[in-house]
Amino acid sequence: MRLILRNGFVYDPLNGINGEKMDICIENGKIVEDVKDAKVIDCSGKVVMPGGVEIHSHIAGGKVNTGRIMRPEDHLKNVMPKTRLTRAANGYSTPSTFLTGYLYAKLGYTTAFTAAMPPLMARHTHEELHDIPMLDKGALTLMGNNWFVMRYLKRGDVELAAAFAAWLLRAAKGYAIKVVNPGGGEAWGWGRDVRNLDDPVPHFDITPREIITGLTRVNEMLSLPHSIHLHANNLGRVGNYLTTLETMELANGTKPARERQVVQLTHVQFHSYGGDSWRTFASEAESIAKAVNSKDNVIVDVGQVVFGDTTTMTADGPMEYYLSSLTGLKWSNRNIELETSPGVTPFIYSKRSPVAAVQWAIGLELALHIKDPLKVLLTTDHPNGAPFFRYPTIIAWLMSSRYREETMKEVHGAAQRNTTLATIDREYDFYEIAAVTRAGQAKSLGLAEKGHLGAGADADVAVYDINPEEVDPSRDYKLVEERFSATSYTIKDGEIVVKDGEIVKVVNGRTLYVDAKVDSELERELERDLDYYFKRFYSVNLANYPVQEVYLTRPTPIEVKTNVR
Amino acid sequence: MPRYTDVICSFCGTLCDDIEVSVEDNRIVDVKHACRIGTAKFLSSNDLEHRLLKPMVRKNGKLVEVSLEEAIERAAEILKNAVKPLLYGWSSTCCEAQSVGIELAEELGGVIDATVTVCHGPSVLAVHDAGYPGCTLGEVKNRADLIIYWGSNPMHGHPRHLSRYSIFPRGYFRERGQSDRELIVIDVRKTDTAKIANKFVRVNYGEDYELISALRKVVNGGELREESVAGVPKEEIIALAEKMMNCQFGVLFFGMGLTQSYGRHRNIDNAICLVRDLNVHTKFVMQPMRGHYNVVGFSEVLGWQAGFPYAVDFGRGFAWYNPGETTANDVLQRGECDAALVIASDPVSHFPRKSVEHLAKIPLVAIDIHPTPTTQIADVVIPSAIAGIEAEGTAYRMDSVPLRLRKVKEPPEGVLSDEEIMRRLLAKVRGEAPKLEVEAR
Structure with missing residues (x-):
């Protein structure tokens, strides 16, 4: 299909295009310089951006489905009946796979990465990704509590750890190394946790510090497209910002193997807490932002809270247990042999709660205090801070200090007293919005063909019905919120899939995974270990562990040349 | 002679994946490592006398052999003409077939339900109330020092469960295997599992709830006033609770003795709360002993596609879930469904008489x-290949670990997999030309 998107206001931060009126040409699923005999779409008076890229969202896999099954009360709040084109779909904080695809497409997103895949459960994650239409997909693969990783790093064998990581990504069809509460997930196997970077992991005689630095080295040795994706220790604990600052220091001196950061600290809103009890709970977003501003190899994503009912889910098992013991709400947990320990529990962010009000403010503070928008990516850690379809509200908050003030009036006074949000005048423009919702994500993930509109990029485009010359987002924030909720057009691989906020075509995206090759001798050594460990300690045979390609829609391996030996 | 290793046994929820199968002339001649039930299932695929081989349609009161095309045509007609068809079964086939089945239910505006409804349905209801603190079975093997089977007799129902995952295997932190662990069985009678247990606790029939409550009381620091609860003496209850609190990693496996006895989902709700209470003191998890090899898979697939684990009514154009209303037996006993499709299950043998009476009245595709x-x-019978022996596909073990079933031999001539039959049926219902992904052999 050939298309010309004519005369829109184009925002493409990776190519430095800031609201210029121009045409975007599309041919064979790619952006091209010029195209003939094309269908013309008039985009005058509209905002044109690259398709959105979701970098951290729990959209598929065991714990997401545990959340769905545990919470039948969640589903009738948001229902999209079957149409001629689309499947029956439902779910609010835990939308069904179909709804996930449809809703992202309506927001103008064309790519999404699920945030935490346990390798043993990878087949399940891919079965769900298979059923998410509209998007290119990938999975961040959990390694921070993996027994192989911890043992290899403990004995200083980084090469073998790297060979294992490469094998695991191939076996699980994963895209990047995800680290969640390093050491804490293993400790949770005994009902315990680790509370600082130098707490030893029970029985493994290794510390979170060693796991993080080790996996950082592994990641750069393998030269993976994305950096390590780190959910730091102590999530959600009062006073945890010190752990977060200390964790950031671990990236010092490491040079990235590619043009990107060395570590992405994820959902830092949950890691920027000051105070010494829930009574004195306060924001330390400014300290965290200052640290991010001063570093060139660390980026963060926000994990913004939006008020309402949601389902929290993370591979941080001890944290979910702790949270459920605070709320008394139902709690699910599943320790996964040799790998990780996810948990799920519902949560309500109430406007009347001082803690929730401060959490809300912290996310916005982070986004507004961090100067370079490519270093602070917009996420809600779906569904932990809020469901992803609340992005338009967050975009409107970022673009309008007036809207923030209005909201501030509705929420508990702690947001005013214990955070700096009320003192911030900064308002994002469309260029910065494009940076925090797509360009930064694509850059962080090492996706050269996404997040921008230069020739050669994937023809994934979002067109929003906002005229930047007429609309003042600072005042017209409700309009901004509304228009970012449903695109005029979403274009996926050069095809119009959403028009005027309605799905007009259902497509299946690619599944991206990393295929990193290491030295064959090293691989043989690894195979001996795999054989030994699987026979004794796993409950499945090694031969039944790797995910077959048949589970993937449009399987797209990213081949990586590594520097291992 | 082709020899297959790492074959997955598609019988029970234990889903053993270490089976070795030898095949000669499309006959299974040897099965290694499987239990007697599993072995029998593999070998039964040789016995064509006891298989369905030809599609059949009822004509003038008698089932007569017809072409597959005609059988599917008739099945589609029955389902399309129904106002509210019931699509039931699903637990003994792969997720791929289940997935198409859900799409078909949606297309028809019908009700879809699986055998969950008559086994661990109450466990699911309890999960809605209280959550589910569990783990994968390898965790039990590596860590558990206290193993409890409550209302479950794996020696008979899940013969290799004990040797692969729970009491016998050596694990990373349990190097000596059985001698590093303690097995407690709680049941109404001394089962064969109870005979090998370190401790057998006999609970009065229908009083499991009371015993769980008593244990919770002790775990939470309360004092038992009664001399005995549910037939178990006070001292024994206190000793049991203390054992649970003082273990390093405890696991509670529970079966239908708990889910389908008096109290049902309230038993499980209480048991979940007990496990949660125990987590204040130590590490404790639980695991339902799921029966059919892919009953978990059905809830997973329906979960991610429709949000609910079983009993979904698509009559409104979206998923409506209300156990007691949308569950298969209720739909049948109210006489609400006017046609049914049953796949990989035998409700006529297992459902209450009133349900079966209605099933006999309405057009039925099996x-x-x-x-x-x-x-x-x-009224229509379509033979299918045995998933895991004659067809590939996905199944979820009782602890939700997904495995890919292997195919080790060809199905009987002309017989298709469940997935393929469902695809053709869906295409026929939609009036599309069938997408022939697999040619009929």
Whole structure:
């Protein structure tokens, strides 16, 4: 299909295009310089951006489905009946796979990465990704509590750890190394946790510090497209910002193997807490932002809270247990042999709660205090801070200090007293919005063909019905919120899939995974270990562990040349 | 002689994946490592006398052999003409077939339900209330020092569960295997599992709830006033609770003795709360002993596609879930469904009489590997390949670990997999030309 998107206001931060009126040409699923005999779409008076890229969202896999099954009360709040084109779909904080695809497409997103895949459960994650239409997909693969990783790093064998990581990504069809509460997930196997970077992991005689630095080295040795994706220790604990600052220091001196950061600290809103009890709970977003501003190899994503009912889910098992013991709400947990320990529990962010009000403010503070928008990516850690379809509200908050003030009036006074949000005048423009919702994500993930509109990029485009010359987002924030909720057009691989906020075509995206090759001798050594460990300690045979390609829609391996030996 | 290793046994929820199978002339001649039930299932695929081989349609009161095309045509007609068809079964086939089945239910505006409804349905209801603190079975093998089976007799129902995952295997932190662990069985009678246990606790029939409550009371620091609860002496209850609190990693496996006895989902709700209470003191998890090899898979697939684990009514154009209303037996007993499709299950043998009476009244399509009382009263019968022996696919172990079933031999001539039958049926219902992904052999 050939298309010309004519005369829109184009925002493409990776190519430095800031609201210029121009045409975007599309041919064979790619952006091209010029195209003939094309269908013309008039985009005058509209905002044109690259398709959105979701970098951290729990959209598929065991714990997401545990959340769905545990919470039948969640589903009738948001229902999209079957149409001629689309499947029956439902779910609010835990939308069904179909709804996930449809809703992202309506927001103008064309790519999404699920945030935490346990390798043993990878087949399940891919079965769900298979059923998410509209998007290119990938999975961040959990390694921070993996027994192989911890043992290899403990004995200083980084090469073998790297060979294992490469094998695991191939076996699980994963895209990047995800680290969640390093050491804490293993400790949770005994009902315990680790509370600082130098707490030893029970029985493994290794510390979170060693796991993080080790996996950082592994990641750069393998030269993976994305950096390590780190959910730091102590999530959600009062006073945890010190752990977060200390964790950031671990990236010092490491040079990235590619043009990107060395570590992405994820959902830092949950890691920027000051105070010494829930009574004195306060924001330390400014300290965290200052640290991010001063570093060139660390980026963060926000994990913004939006008020309402949601389902929290993370591979941080001890944290979910702790949270459920605070709320008394139902709690699910599943320790996964040799790998990780996810948990799920519902949560309500109430406007009347001082803690929730401060959490809300912290996310916005982070986004507004961090100067370079490519270093602070917009996420809600779906569904932990809020469901992803609340992005338009967050975009409107970022673009309008007036809207923030209005909201501030509705929420508990702690947001005013214990955070700096009320003192911030900064308002994002469309260029910065494009940076925090797509360009930064694509850059962080090492996706050269996404997040921008230069020739050669994937023809994934979002067109929003906002005229930047007429609309003042600072005042017209409700309009901004509304228009970012449903695109005029979403274009996926050069095809119009959403028009005027309605799905007009259902497509299946690619599944991206990393295929990193290491030295064959090293691989043989690894195979001996795999054989030994699987026979004794796993409950499945090694031969039944790797995910077959048949589970993937449009399987797209990213081949990586590594520097291992 | 082709020899297959790492084959997955598609019988029970234990889903053993270490089976070795030898095949000669499309006959299984040897099965290694499987239990007697599993071995029998593999070998039964040789026995064509007991298989359904030809599609059949009821004409003038008698089932007569027809072409597959005609059987599917008739099945589609029955389902399309129904106002509210019931699509039931699903637990003994792969996720791929289940997935198409859900799409078909949606297309028809019908009700879809699985055998969950008559086994661990109450466990699911309890999960809605209280959550589910569990783990994968390898965690039990590596860490558990206290193993409890409550209302479950794995020696008979899940013969290799004990040797692969729980009491016998050596694990990373349990190097000596059985001698590093303690096995407690709680049941109404001394089962064969109870005979090998370190401790057997006999609970009065129908009083499990009381015993769980008593244990919770002790775990939470309360004092028992009664001399005995549910037939168990006070001292024994205190000793048991203390054992649970003082272990390093405890696991509670529970079976239908808890889910389908008096109290049902309230028993499980209480048991979940007990496990949660125990987590204040130590590490404790639980695991339902799921029966059919892919009953978990059905809830997973329906979960991610429709949000609910079983009993979904698509009549409104979206998923409506209300156990007691949308569950198969309720739909049948109210006489609400006017046609049914049953796949990989035999409700005529297992459902209450009133449900079966209605099933006998309405047009019925049955898809199965062998004749059953359900296929005998059906109006259309379509034979299918045995998933995990004659067809590939995905199944979820009782702890939700997904595995890919292997195919080790060809199905009987002309017989298709459940997935393929469902695809053709869906295409026919939609009036599309069938997408022939697999040619009929």
